[in-house]
Amino acid sequence: METFELPAENAIAVTEKRCYTVEDLQIILGISRGTVYKLLEQKEFRWMRIGAAYRISKKSFDAWLDEKL
Secondary structure (H helix, E strand, O other), X not given: OOOOOOOHHHXXXXXXXXXEOHHHHHHHHOOOHHHHHHHHHOOOOOEXXXXXXXXXXXXXXXXXXXXXX
């Protein structure tokens, strides 16, 4: 089996997320899980469902949060 490594300049740090989880939003906003789901239902920002998991667009959420602050 052949393996290879990408050059370091092509690596993406784990902290550079493109999506948030429901738990991430709970922590960022200091709100309950149920309240996060209400925001998702209201389509306050872009999100997608992958199986049972929700992923919220970081860019969309950050823009929404900046607008609210």
